[in-house]
Amino acid sequence: MRRRTVLLSMAASLLGACGYGEAPAGAAGTRTLIVYYSWSGNTRAAAERIRELTGGTAEAIRPVKPYPEDYAACVELAKGECRTEATPAIAALEADPADYDVIFVGSPNWWGTVAPPVRTFLKQYDLSGKTVIPFFTHGGGGLQRCEATVRGLCPSSELRKAGAFPGSRIGTSGGAIAEWVGQVTGGAR
């Protein structure tokens, strides 16, 4: 009986070491990376707030070919890319996600899903065994298919509940972001 208990607790610690344990994502010693793409600054502002709250490292995803600055042109290009689930080339990240335990992944809601550079990031980097926490800013549509898309692209990660914040009110969303970060990291920071 005692041997069985020891074996069970060893298995539990091993699972914990692989990132499947119950330790809060914000526990002391947890290394947090915030990776995001932002076209007009709203998702960057949310990422900055998350960085302040978690003490993590934030890094933007940079498409090799930037999206047009003109809104209508960007919307048109994004429409085709989102429909075909395109994965445009992105610059290599300075941070190595392998060095982190918790990865916040941020994107604007584009055509109901993640912006294509975020899709590229999720396909290109192996986040298995990591705690992945998606967040989005949007123009009124909320999450739509954004969270489901990230789940589909991270089948071996531990996904936490996505945050969704209206882009037009991002400047006054600091409290809402803090509340959500508290929930998804287990309260510890």
Ligand SMILES: Cc1cc2nc3c(=O)[nH]c(=O)nc-3n(C[C@H](O)[C@H](O)[C@H](O)COP(=O)(O)O)c2cc1C
């Ligand atoms: C190409 C494009 C497509 C968009 N599609 C949607 C959408 O389907 N639903 C929605 O709620 N907002 C949509 N928006 C609005 C953005 O999600 C919103 O403005 C967001 O906060 C922008 O984030 P950013 O400043 O980090 O780029 C779209 C914006 C752009 C530029």
